[in-house]
Amino acid sequence: MTELQALWAALVLYVLAGSLAIFGAVLRRQPERTVLILLVAGLALHTAAIVLRWERLGHGPVITMFEILSSNIWSLLLVYALAYWRIPAIRATAAVVMPILFVMMGWLLMTSPTEGHLPATYHTVWLYIHIGFGKVFLGAVLVAVGISGVVLLRGTGYGGKRFARLPDDSRLDELAYRFMALGLIFESLMLVAGAIWAQDAWGRYWAWDPLETWAFITWLTLAFALHLRFTLKIRPRTGAVMIVAVFVLAFLTFFGVPFISTAPHKGAV
Amino acid sequence: MNGFDGTEFMGQTVKPPDNPSVMGRGAPRDLRISRLQRALGALASLKLTLAILAALGGGTMVAYLSEARTTWALVLPLAAFSVNLAAAVATNPVFRRQTALLMFHLALIAIVLLIAVGRLTYLKGQLELAQGQVFDGQLTQEESGPWHPRRLDAVRFSNQGFTIGYAKGMRRAATRNQVAWTAPDGRPRQAVIGDQDPLILEGYRFYTNFNKGFAPVFVWRPRSGASPQLGAVHLPAYPLHEYRQAQEWQPPGSRSPLWIMLRFDEVILDPEKSSEFRLPTEHRLVVRAGEARRELKPGDAMHLAEGVLVYQGLRSWMGYTVFYDFTLPWLLAACILAVASLAWHFWRKFSARPWNPPVS
Numbered sequence: 001m002t003e004l005q006a007l008w009a010a011l012v013l014y015v016l017a018g019s020l021a022i023f024g025a026v027l028r029r030q031p032e033r034t035v036l037i038l039l040v041a042g043l044a045l046h047t048a049a050i051v052l053r054w055e056r057l058g059h060g061p062v063i064t065m066f067e068i069l070s071s072n073i074w075s076l077l078l079v080y081a082l083a084y085w086r087i088p089a090i091r092a093t094a095a096v097v098m099p100i101l102f103v104m105m106g107w108l109l110m111t112s113p114t115e116g117h118l119p120a121t122y123h124t125v126w127l128y129i130h131i132g133f134g135k136v137f138l139g140a141v142l143v144a145v146g147i148s149g150v151v152l153l154r155g156t157g158y159g160g161k162r163f164a165r166l167p168d169d170s171r172l173d174e175l176a177y178r179f180m181a182l183g184l185i186f187e188s189l190m191l192v193a194g195a196i197w198a199q200d201a202w203g204r205y206w207a208w209d210p211l212e213t214w215a216f217i218t219w220l221t222l223a224f225a226l227h228l229r230f231t232l233k234i235r236p237r238t239g240a241v242m243i244v245a246v247f248v249l250a251f252l253t254f255f256g257v258p259f260i261s262t263a264p265h266k267g268a269v
Numbered sequence: 270m271n272g273f274d275g276t277e278f279m280g281q282t283v284k285p286p287d288n289p290s291v292m293g294r295g296a297p298r299d300l301r302i303s304r305l306q307r308a309l310g311a312l313a314s315l316k317l318t319l320a321i322l323a324a325l326g327g328g329t330m331v332a333y334l335s336e337a338r339t340t341w342a343l344v345l346p347l348a349a350f351s352v353n354l355a356a357a358v359a360t361n362p363v364f365r366r367q368t369a370l371l372m373f374h375l376a377l378i379a380i381v382l383l384i385a386v387g388r389l390t391y392l393k394g395q396l397e398l399a400q401g402q403v404f405d406g407q408l409t410q411e412e413s414g415p416w417h418p419r420r421l422d423a424v425r426f427s428n429q430g431f432t433i434g435y436a437k438g439m440r441r442a443a444t445r446n447q448v449a450w451t452a453p454d455g456r457p458r459q460a461v462i463g464d465q466d467p468l469i470l471e472g473y474r475f476y477t478n479f480n481k482g483f484a485p486v487f488v489w490r491p492r493s494g495a496s497p498q499l500g501a502v503h504l505p506a507y508p509l510h511e512y513r514q515a516q517e518w519q520p521p522g523s524r525s526p527l528w529i530m531l532r533f534d535e536v537i538l539d540p541e542k543s544s545e546f547r548l549p550t551e552h553r554l555v556v557r558a559g560e561a562r563r564e565l566k567p568g569d570a571m572h573l574a575e576g577v578l579v580y581q582g583l584r585s586w587m588g589y590t591v592f593y594d595f596t597l598p599w600l601l602a603a604c605i606l607a608v609a610s611l612a613w614h615f616w617r618k619f620s621a622r623p624w625n626p627p628v629s
Binding site: 087089117119120121123124171174175178181182184185188189192195196199200201202203204205208210213216217220221223224227228230231232 | 315316318319322323325326329330332333393436438440441442443444463464465466467474476478590591592594597600601604605607608611612615619624625
């Protein structure tokens, strides 16, 4: 099996898992075990696809948009699958999380899998440390978004019935903010590791390039959201809106800003 | 992250007088403490922290979008942030109960202060050295903070040549630049720097950058009788300015500029295959002085009105970026302390009250 065949097979398994989760929420069924098996099988194939490409090209999935989308789908699903496995009470959030990942998978399918050139400044372990921390950060925020999506959907009559068996909003809000706290730690680590890399790659640890600036704004928004919750005791729905805002900002920073940046720190392009 | 309860000040319990109009001899002091306590309480407000975080986000956007220099947009919120954090640490009793939270806030204060000190003392610059040339402390471009301790004049190293590989499509690969210098103990030292590996001397970090090119070397013998001088003319960066390998140059003490152009026919960097930056095996150097034009080969001399120009040969030159910020290791330590203490704080907080406790 080639790397692309393994990747396409993994995407099919993810789509099956996501579709089953959505139908499960709509029809008020609990196909949780099947969803988990499909996710794990998809992750195994996806891991094989990434390893085969890494072996062939001699570098990790960090250069082209195809590689970055593929590796982010993999890491986001890995973090989400771990949460899905360890916290059964929130498994219905898959109906919210998987459509977000479907968008990324659709984008991946439209992207050319051609090879990119690994710049000399990317030959450092700090690149992988920086990216690894970033992936855990985005994964933690994705889980929080899944939980927040349920809180927001329960505010509607339709969602209220479909997600009735999940814990109440205040408990979901508490769990979502624990994932946001994890996200803050890992985004902080991502910024520190990125600064170490930038110092040696470009002779400065911080230069306010577009990617750095938007990553810092995302960090500030995340810190603001956590502080807001501790300070003003906001309602779960308000907190959920804040979490979605942080995720949108983080997503645009990861996948949008690199398209408008002309700095050597290119991220996804 | 609890609110300020207004009953403690610097670890001492302060009880306000029941009736200020009948205060005793110690009353003015108590009143001053009470006012100071209220002022610090206001500065330590968590709601103020929220406003400052929002202002910092706004300031970052202003600095990002504005083309003018907008340092104030970041400095003002960061200064307010430091005051807010310091007031919170001084007055909020929660920091005496939660060591991790205290360490996190102290580390944040340290980060802001270190960044401020770093901006006051930093130096960033560019320089170019021809092969064999010794750095003499002069930069072609520089910017520095007002308190930068200028020690660059004491730094000496020489460029001993470099190799840069290019992948197919002229995509730059690793840079390996050999440099030599004399250590403080007087012993000669050599190292290979490039890409992630800087040369660090006296706290200055010298990085090779993407600029490099060809440098014709001349001896200029003035007719005035002054002593001959050896020098290199750095032609525009190659391959960035592949078709503009010419430069105007004025010999030392001369009033007439010369125009120098490097010509060669061979392909140095082939886009169709892997290659390496190197000097051309055969080349000609075109020199124009007014109406006069000569093509020189190594060893040729050109007699001009103000002196004799002897072409010695072609070398390469390397561009360097230099960076100085003595706060870097302290900043890294403060960042690690901040993240570790934040993780410790959340771990204690969350593990003390599991989200999904086991049902007994």
